[in-house]
Amino acid sequence: xxxxxxxxxxxxxxxxxxxxxxxxxxxxxxxxxxxxxxxxxxxxxxxxxxxxxxxxxxxxxxxxxxxxxxxxxxxxxxxxxxxxxxxxxxxxxxxxxxxxxxxxxxxxxxxxxxxxxxxxxxxxxxxxxxxxxxxxxxxxxxxxxxxxxxxxxxxx
Numbered sequence: 001x002x003x004x005x006x007x008x009x010x011x012x013x014x015x016x017x018x019x020x021x022x023x024x025x026x027x028x029x030x031x032x033x034x035x036x037x038x039x040x041x042x043x044x045x046x047x048x049x050x051x052x053x054x055x056x057x058x059x060x061x062x063x064x065x066x067x068x069x070x071x072x073x074x075x076x077x078x079x080x081x082x083x084x085x086x087x088x089x090x091x092x093x094x095x096x097x098x099x100x101x102x103x104x105x106x107x108x109x110x111x112x113x114x115x116x117x118x119x120x121x122x123x124x125x126x127x128x129x130x131x132x133x134x135x136x137x138x139x140x141x142x143x144x145x146x147x148x149x150x151x152x153x154x155x156x
Contacts, residue, residue: 006051007034014055018062030058118142 011030018026037054038046075090111119121135
């Protein structure tokens with residue numbers, strides 16, 4: 001004979017381990033699992049420890065199945081942007097043609113601290129104009145100096 005009241009009491013102790021919206025479903029799953037194990041056990045009565053073990057396996061199976069479910073998002077789903085406005089998710093996708101403002105500002109900041117002679121050399125190279133010997137020498141030395149800053153020496 002099945003002891004439904006005991007199954008319900010044990011399921012009530014374990015249902016809080018699920019997400020709030022799934023607690024009632026998990027409670028029913030635990031009760032059914034306990035009844036299945038009790039009927040497959042033959043004529044022996046399940047001990048309370050065995051019931052707890054069955055309930056813990058039901059919890060483990062719940063989380064395992066939940067982890068394996070794919071999470072699907074709709075591009076039309078509304079999300080909150082950094083300013084607190086509601087926008088649709090597709091509006092947050094990056095545009096390949098858009099200017100990356102962070103990189104642009106970094107370049108602009110770098111150019112402000114860069115020697116003017118190097119900026120002129122960069123413009124010449126960008127427009128395909130040949131560099132004279134002094135400009136080539138300056139560019140070579142500047143590259144070597146920057147490379148030396150960035151290189152790390154390994155301790156012996």
